[in-house]
Amino acid sequence: MHRRTVIKNLALIIGGAAILPACHRIGGKASVTLKNVNISADQEKLVGDISETIVPKTNTPGAKDLGLHLFVFKMLDDCYKKEDQQAFMTGMGQFTDIVKNKYDKSFSDLSQKQREEILLNIEQDKDEKSTANPKEIKTFYGIIKGQTVNGYIKSKYFMTKQVVYELVPGRYNARFPYKQKQSA
Amino acid sequence: MANLNIDSVKDRTFDAIVIGSGMSGGWAAKELTDKGLKTLILERGRDVKHNKDYPTTNMYPWEFEHRGELPMAIKEANPIVNRCYAFGEDAAHFFVKDNDHPYVQEKPFDWIRGYQVGGKSLLWARQTQRWSEFDFEGPARDGFAVDWPIRYKDIAPWYSYVEKFAGISGNRDGIAELPDGEFLPAFPLNAVETYFSNHVKSKYSNRHVISARCAHLSKPNQIHLDQGRVQCQERILCQRGCPFGGYFSANASTIPWALKSGHATLRPFSVVQEIIYDEKKGKASGVRVIDTNTKEAIEYYADIIFVNAAALNTNLVLLNSTSHRFPNGLGNDSGVLGKYVAFHNYSAHIGAEYDGEKEWTTDGRNPAGGGYIPRFRNVYKQETNFLRGYASGFSAYRYQQRPWDGVGASLKDNLVKDNLSGWKVGSHMMGETIPKESNYVALDKSLKDQWGIPQLKISVAYDDNDEKMKKDYVEQLTEMFTSAGFTNINASTDNRAPGLDIHEMGGARMGNDPKTSVLNKWNQMHAVKNVFVTDGACMTSTSCQNPSLTYMAFTARAADYAVSEMKKGNI
Numbered sequence: 001m002h003r004r005t006v007i008k009n010l011a012l013i014i015g016g017a018a019i020l021p022a023c024h025r026i027g028g029k030a031s032v033t034l035k036n037v038n039i040s041a042d043q044e045k046l047v048g049d050i051s052e053t054i055v056p057k058t059n060t061p062g063a064k065d066l067g068l069h070l071f072v073f074k075m076l077d078d079c080y081k082k083e084d085q086q087a088f089m090t091g092m093g094q095f096t097d098i099v100k101n102k103y104d105k106s107f108s109d110l111s112q113k114q115r116e117e118i119l120l121n122i123e124q125d126k127d128e129k130s131t132a133n134p135k136e137i138k139t140f141y142g143i144i145k146g147q148t149v150n151g152y153i154k155s156k157y158f159m160t161k162q163v164v165y166e167l168v169p170g171r172y173n174a175r176f177p178y179k180q181k182q183s184a
Numbered sequence: 185m186a187n188l189n190i191d192s193v194k195d196r197t198f199d200a201i202v203i204g205s206g207m208s209g210g211w212a213a214k215e216l217t218d219k220g221l222k223t224l225i226l227e228r229g230r231d232v233k234h235n236k237d238y239p240t241t242n243m244y245p246w247e248f249e250h251r252g253e254l255p256m257a258i259k260e261a262n263p264i265v266n267r268c269y270a271f272g273e274d275a276a277h278f279f280v281k282d283n284d285h286p287y288v289q290e291k292p293f294d295w296i297r298g299y300q301v302g303g304k305s306l307l308w309a310r311q312t313q314r315w316s317e318f319d320f321e322g323p324a325r326d327g328f329a330v331d332w333p334i335r336y337k338d339i340a341p342w343y344s345y346v347e348k349f350a351g352i353s354g355n356r357d358g359i360a361e362l363p364d365g366e367f368l369p370a371f372p373l374n375a376v377e378t379y380f381s382n383h384v385k386s387k388y389s390n391r392h393v394i395s396a397r398c399a400h401l402s403k404p405n406q407i408h409l410d411q412g413r414v415q416c417q418e419r420i421l422c423q424r425g426c427p428f429g430g431y432f433s434a435n436a437s438t439i440p441w442a443l444k445s446g447h448a449t450l451r452p453f454s455v456v457q458e459i460i461y462d463e464k465k466g467k468a469s470g471v472r473v474i475d476t477n478t479k480e481a482i483e484y485y486a487d488i489i490f491v492n493a494a495a496l497n498t499n500l501v502l503l504n505s506t507s508h509r510f511p512n513g514l515g516n517d518s519g520v521l522g523k524y525v526a527f528h529n530y531s532a533h534i535g536a537e538y539d540g541e542k543e544w545t546t547d548g549r550n551p552a553g554g555g556y557i558p559r560f561r562n563v564y565k566q567e568t569n570f571l572r573g574y575a576s577g578f579s580a581y582r583y584q585q586r587p588w589d590g591v592g593a594s595l596k597d598n599l600v601k602d603n604l605s606g607w608k609v610g611s612h613m614m615g616e617t618i619p620k621e622s623n624y625v626a627l628d629k630s631l632k633d634q635w636g637i638p639q640l641k642i643s644v645a646y647d648d649n650d651e652k653m654k655k656d657y658v659e660q661l662t663e664m665f666t667s668a669g670f671t672n673i674n675a676s677t678d679n680r681a682p683g684l685d686i687h688e689m690g691g692a693r694m695g696n697d698p699k700t701s702v703l704n705k706w707n708q709m710h711a712v713k714n715v716f717v718t719d720g721a722c723m724t725s726t727s728c729q730n731p732s733l734t735y736m737a738f739t740a741r742a743a744d745y746a747v748s749e750m751k752k753g754n755i
Contacts, residue, residue, distance in 0.1 A: 053591055053592065055596060056592055074249070075250060078255040081256055120591060145591075149599070162600050163600060167419065168417045169417065170418060170548070172549060172550045174373060174375075174377075175375050175544055178543060180604065
């Protein structure tokens with residue numbers, strides 16, 4: 001990472017740290033115990049609701065059925081740098097505030113359509129220079145989105161029922177006819 | 185050691201000792217025990233038994249805690265080994281962790297190691313090509329290093345010998361610069377690899393795109409079934425260890441074969457501190473190992489010693505084996521021990537797309553990885569502003585694109601749609617580097633490992649020849665890709681340190697002249713006739729083929745020679 005970015009992140013982390021204790025006091029104890037990140041029950045629910053918005057239960061299982069939000073936490077805790085974990089926590093606080101200011105409700109109380117709108121607004125804010133959303137919110141959402149989908153397509157359900165993974169192909173056909181299927 | 189009785193010495197005496205149990209050590213063990221020699225196989229790491237000790241081999245992706253990704257704490261604690269492509273959640277247990285076995289980088293060098301029975305033969309990329317006459321004559325023709333003391337005809341029958349046992353898939357392509365071998369059926373090129381092969385053939389008289397030759401049992405013979413190995417199942421999870429023995433590893437093949445003979449003793453957790461030189465007899469009498477668990481020093485004795493500790497560790501063992509006769513390392517009369525280390529330059533790649541052949545895809549997975557382009561530069565004569573040349577990997581593939589955009593039910597739908605990409609193509613360079621005296625390894629004067637053995641200091645770097653060759657690779661492959669109608673061509677180079685190729689070679693090179701080399705044409709020390717070095721340390725030059733097959737052939741040949749010399753009473 002470039003030095004300049006590190007310094008910038010450090011400033012954000014310090015800023016973020018100040019608001020963390022407030023988040024902890026409210027919300028109660030989470031069901032997951034993490035080593036590097038402290039999550040309250042409310043925060044666990046929020047991430048669960050965001051994951052479920054990304055991969056909702058339809059006629060097939062959704063994020064909560066598959067425990068994808070718990071996978072998000074697992075990955076956050078184990079596979080990200082400290083500064084990303086801190087940006088995640090800061091972003092989570094900012095996210096909660098923005099939802100509160102805009103709808104005067106918590107994320108869980110919004111309709112599916114409103115939830116999707118909020119998430120898409122962050123997701124589609126891709127320009128590096130854009131200041132429409134704070135950088136930490138993008139990190140927060142980016143980690144949830146990435147790991148929810150990652151956990152989904154690498155779930156036993158997806159790999160046995162949707163796109164079947166073969167552990168032992170037992171063949172290599174180098175020249176195999178292909179015609180695009182119209183649907184799955 | 186003073187209070188050890190004669191029985192104990194007898195128990196610690198063998199006909200042969202093999203230091204190392206990996207790619208070449210496994211072969212030494214097999215050959216020596218096949219010939220009836222009571223052989224001690226020493227391995228510094230733990231035992232890894234075929235199948236029994238492959239904990240991840242049958243795991244599905246969702247069974248990995250992090251779905252294949254390594255935790256950040258492990259990555260951050262292991263910046264060196266983490267740069268290796270195969271260091272993932274499924275195989276990290278087969279790699280040496282940075283802090284466990286420190287070394288000194290006088291210049292940046294990513295030393296990737298596998299300390300266990302089988303060594304890196306569990307982890308290798310399984311590409312196997314013979315050297316040709318053009319490779320063995322290279323140093324003499326181009327005036328670098330020293331002349332190889334052998335030519336292709338000397339090693340050719342031994343290539344055949346090891347190929348038949350290991351199982352090598354490939355086509356008989358009839359290319360002088362990449363001799364054919366004893367092949368099992370090749371894994372065929374796919375539609376675009378075939379297209380490119382045909383195109384290159386029509387445009388360039390001396391360039392070829394062939395099915396990569398690899399150590400996979402595409403169609404096993406009886407000799408492979410006798411090893412307990414069966415047909416490759418195209419899993420491409422090789423780095424986990426293969427329950428089918430579908431690819432060649434010491435664990436699946438040579439080590440169990442040697443043990444089955446009843447003549448082998450395998451001793452893991454035994455790091456060799458030094459080879460003991462008997463001044464009176466004028467030869468090596470054995471080795472001193474340190475039990476890595478108890479830290480106890482134990483001596484073992486034998487008539488013949490094979491050093492197969494992996495290239496740089498073989499250098500370390502020899503440099504640390506000092507005596508009145510050899511104050512600068514065993515067999516080091518020439519002073520070249522540890523010097524003229526070289527490697528392969530993998531630091532350029534190129535990717536592109538192809539808009540044709542869309543009615544074709546592939547089904548299953550290709551263990552060979554695709555195609556191989558043998559060296560075409562400076563083969564018959566010097567024709568560029570750099571010495572030697574490069575081989576190239578080449579592969580074409582399509583993949584299911586899983587667009588992650590959006591959220592909700594539409595995202596779920598998109599993730600299962602048939603959304604096959606067009607053809608992508610890719611290539612990477614594998615360049616020969618020139619051994620130089622200034623590229624060397626030595627013992628650090630003060631730093632020691634946890635067993636009191638000096639740490640290895642590595643001082644190896646690229647040079648101007650490598651830079652020119654890299655530039656030429658990019659230019660030539662760009663031209664070939666352009667001419668084939670590939671689009672969005674994107675060549676890239678990286679600043680990887682030497683070592684990440686995991687093809688480090690040299691330091692105890694072969695040569696005709698004892699004044700400028702350590703080993704003779706039989707991989708035998710000029711100055712210590714009962715010590716043989718047949719791993720990467722023996723290499724006089726590197727050519728650009730993947731080296732393991734050549735180590736196997738050297739080992740089998742040297743073992744045959746050693747035993748015949750022993751029987752004649754010459755050793």
